[in-house]
Amino acid sequence: MASTLHDVAKLAGVSFKTVSNVVNDYPFVRDQTRSKVLAAIEELDYRPNLQARSLRLGRTGMIGFAVPELSLPYFAELAAQVIEAAQRHDLTVLTEQSIPSRAGELEILSSPRRRMTDGLIFNPLWLEDRDIPQLEAAGPVVLLGEALFPGTMDQVVMRNVEASRYATEYLLETGHKRIAAIGADLSKPGGSPHFRLEGYRQALQAAGIAFDLNLVGEATPWHRLDGARSMRHVLGRGDPPDAVFAFNDTLALGAIHALQEVGLRVPFDVSVVGFDDIEEAQYSFPELTTINPGRSSIAELAVTALARRIADRGAVPHLSEPDFHLVVRKSVMPRSHS
Amino acid sequence: MASTLHDVAKLAGVSFKTVSNVVNDYPFVRDQTRSKVLAAIEELDYRPNLQARSLRLGRTGMIGFAVPELSLPYFAELAAQVIEAAQRHDLTVLTEQSIPSRAGELEILSSPRRRMTDGLIFNPLWLEDRDIPQLEAAGPVVLLGEALFPGTMDQVVMRNVEASRYATEYLLETGHKRIAAIGADLSKPGGSPHFRLEGYRQALQAAGIAFDLNLVGEATPWHRLDGARSMRHVLGRGDPPDAVFAFNDTLALGAIHALQEVGLRVPFDVSVVGFDDIEEAQYSFPELTTINPGRSSIAELAVTALARRIADRGAVPHLSEPDFHLVVRKSVMPRSHS
DNA sequence: TTTCAGGTGATCAACGTTGTAATTCAGAAC
DNA sequence: GTTCTGAATTACAACGTTGATCACCTGAAA
Known part of the structure; x- marks a missing residue:
């Protein structure tokens, strides 16, 4: 079926580790060898098995994005932006919906999906201060919404x-x-x-x-x-x-x-x-x-913060507060009073 | 960090394979052994490593869901329904956005994300008949939208x-x-x-x-x-x-x-x-x-069809055409002509 | 007491990848 | 020609899981 490092190695006449080295841009590969390997990769249409890589690396390259309701336009539009921002960071987004209750949101934190992701961008509506331990136990998390947990967690909040x-x-x-x-x-x-x-x-x-x-x-x-x-x-x-x-x-x-x-x-x-x-x-x-x-920046800030947190779990919690502004359209008419 | 079968096994005083057997409901485990193991699982809060399982099984338990634009309410609402339907089938959904062009949609089919999913629910706008080979090469796929590819692919189409x-x-x-x-x-x-x-x-x-x-x-x-x-x-x-x-x-x-x-x-x-x-x-x-x-049924039909296709790649392609109906509200007023 | 069947549990080898470390190789210096 | 150095390549062992296989044990039948 799908070809592996071993298949490529056999075709190129090198050890499978050399193929791995080529794939991972290890610098000490002779040009001649590299091109032999690349040709074999091309011929077999080799793509790394991401499950195996995840297992070995302990990272999945996926992040969770959990919101109360995807059918609310605000969250749908945010999801689209998060997916795009994540792509720029070479991350894949697993979109989740939390059942709108405290229990439902706690479930997001303990869901089996947490084992599939390296981190979580989460917009809770019902969590409380006392849920901080569970938030921390869920691994890297960036919270969206309001500054509920000042100083203890990475957050991108609205003013x-x-x-x-x-x-x-x-x-x-x-x-x-x-x-x-x-x-x-x-x-x-x-x-x-x-x-x-x-x-x-x-x-x-x-x-x-x-x-x-x-x-x-x-x-x-x-x-x-x-x-x-x-x-x-x-x-x-x-x-x-x-x-x-x-x-x-x-x-x-x-x-x-x-x-x-x-x-x-x-x-x-x-x-x-x-x-x-x-x-x-x-x-x-x-x-x-x-x-x-500050819509345009929220998704990017959140993904960046999460990527940073994943890379360095000890980093000091970061709070982003993008600027807001009023967009004047046509639903307001000035009143004059006599 | 996270505990493994081996950790549980050591605590329970059994081999790690026995723990695996308990987790997978293998029938021939003595009750006494089973409860010892379950207690250890409980104590260590053991959760199977899904990457390892995927690697071993060759299945990930994830399906892709690709639409042109998540910010369009129709697709956002559909995504929410697909996520829920998938959950009922013990599947996790990886939501994707295709760049609105033929090339963008072909990219969905060859994306590295295809290696992370067992199948794909896809609503293309730009694909053509000549793209069938690529669709078939992308593994199990259920198409949404119109009956573009009659008889060759699983589809859930609108009338x-x-x-x-x-x-x-x-x-x-x-x-x-x-x-x-x-x-x-x-x-x-x-x-x-x-x-x-x-x-x-x-x-x-x-x-x-x-x-x-x-x-x-x-x-x-x-x-x-x-x-x-x-x-x-x-x-x-x-x-x-x-x-x-x-x-x-x-x-x-x-x-x-x-x-x-x-x-x-x-x-x-x-x-x-x-x-x-x-x-x-x-x-x-x-x-x-x-x-x-036929909105309410589209997501469920698609997930069911995909699950079936994943289980049996040889199954004969299935075409679902949910019934439509007109919802009469207030944007139409009868005209009388003299 | 011996034999045997089948329940119960353990051993082992994958799955495909990457980090570590060992090995080979080519060229330069002596 | 020998030795050394660092570049180039390879061997091997994980990562955590499941299927195949094998070994053990218990109880019933002979």
């Missing part, structure tokens, strides 16, 4: 609080007074929902506007459906808001849907700002003004 | 022609006369664009309506952006259509965007039907009427 504060300030500066927040999870002390709400709260406070729980819509997970449902709840509580800060873009699109259902036009009646800058935000109606949390 | 014809007939029956087709690729003889246009054409012909090239918008690839651009082209050619059949949902959403840009309301002025039934179709505005090509 959730600052970015959310910035988005809310933008709505305030453009004259909005009643700004709804969609996507909160009041029962959870950490995580994106918490930090994005915190940024929203800070902006309100700085502007001297009272935080009003009636304007806060809870939503988990963060699908369109949940955004629409959450928006409906808020609308059901009384006077509609004049703006919405949604904690991610899919929520924002769901919220827009719910607003349109009751005849509120975006941005004429209600402005909307999202978070993530998924591709779709450019083509939604209206085109979505949103926070870009 | 592209029939479903497109059905969608177009639906628009005709609801009183539409000028139906645009968005997503054609007139330069390519096969593939989804070709077959979906063919279905559209058949429906028109059966209804005695002339096929009008001015109503056909070309688009590659099938992103929102392309749908919007293609729609604008068609609109620029003269009288607007009263309906649009878009060859997939993202194109449909882009087309809706372009229609709204010029003040045409969907569905009041123009009806729109899509293809794929991606999640987003439920939450777009308006909610999208679309063809569901």
Whole structure:
């Protein structure tokens, strides 16, 4: 079937180790020998057996990439970027989906797939501080998301609080007074929902506007459906808001849907700002003004950090915080007040 | 570090082969021995080294899943389903992205990743009949998409022609006369664009309506952006259509965007039907009427077919054609003509 | 008591690769 | 011509697992 070092060696008339040396660019091979071997490799279409190499080397050349839901555009787009970044580092990506619960995420860490990978890029939603031991036991890991475990793990985090504060300030500066927040999870002390709400709260406070729980819509997970449902709840509580800060873009699109259902036009009646800058935000109606949390660099930073960690397990934990920026499109309309 | 059969054997006071027998449920192991071994396995948290097992067995337990673009919702959702289906078959999925060209897709077939997988589920867009030899050389493969290679390969195909014809007939029956087709690729003889246009054409012909090239918008690839651009082209050619059949949902959403840009309301002025039934179709505005090509079963059928092919390379090629249906939502409004 | 069958367990050789170390070889220096 | 040096090549032993084979032991039948 597939040819091996031995087959090539026999054809080239050298020992199989010499073939191995050629394959691995060992410098002390005579040119004449090298070309003989290369010709044989060519003729037999030899490709190294990666399982054997992995066994010998103790490395597989694969990394895991685990996210809560691949069907969420943000994660799908991130997966595509991680696969590309990994390819540049000669790594292959094994994409995994975690069941959305603490147990489900712990399972990712102990999955048999951990034995197939040299490391893991992981965006947990439910893990807590007490899970650090298990994280550390899972081998090289780079965490995505928020700075849950400062100083103890490699992480690529979003500036959730600052970015959310910035988005809310933008709505305030453009004259909005009643700004709804969609996507909160009041029962959870950490995580994106918490930090994005915190940024929203800070902006309100700085502007001297009272935080009003009636304007806060809870939503988990963060699908369109949940955004629409959450928006409906808020609308059901009384006077509609004049703006919405949604904690991610899919929520924002769901919220827009719910607003349109009751005849509120975006941005004429209600402005909307999202978070993530998924591709779709450019083509939604209206085109979505949103926070870009440094997307283009997240995948590359994560892969680089993981490669470094794999090479040197003792390296001091590294925290990357890519810059965010607001992408202004058409879902916000300035208000003037008399 | 990680413990091996030998470590467990030493602790349990048996030979390492006995441990292997326990792990592999070899029947002739005394209960007493078995429990001793299991206790040792437990204590050392032994997990088999999958690389070593792969090397020995000649199988990796991984399958490849290759699609043109993971960031397209249809493929992202499909990937999630394939990963789940594979898990049920005790298989791990290695997700890959093909560069959108014939060369890029051939590269998938000869990639070093083929050496890491037992088989491949592949949705090519650009391969041709003459590439069959390379497909066959790539080991067990199940093709997704259209019936390009009838009888020679395992395939899970969509009923592209029939479903497109059905969608177009639906628009005709609801009183539409000028139906645009968005997503054609007139330069390519096969593939989804070709077959979906063919279905559209058949429906028109059966209804005695002339096929009008001015109503056909070309688009590659099938992103929102392309749908919007293609729609604008068609609109620029003269009288607007009263309906649009878009060859997939993202194109449909882009087309809706372009229609709204010029003040045409969907569905009041123009009806729109899509293809794929991606999640987003439920939450777009308006909610999208679309063809569901049998999504729920495609992933499972593909994984099952691949598992079968891996187990028996000589099996006769199998063609699955899941049923499609039209999901009626809110993007179509019946027209009455005086 | 002996024989035999079959349950139980151990020995050994792969699978295909790479690191270590030993060996051969060619050319230069004496 | 001998010796030395470093380049070029090879032998061998892992890596951790499973299949084939062999050896042992126990209990039942003769």
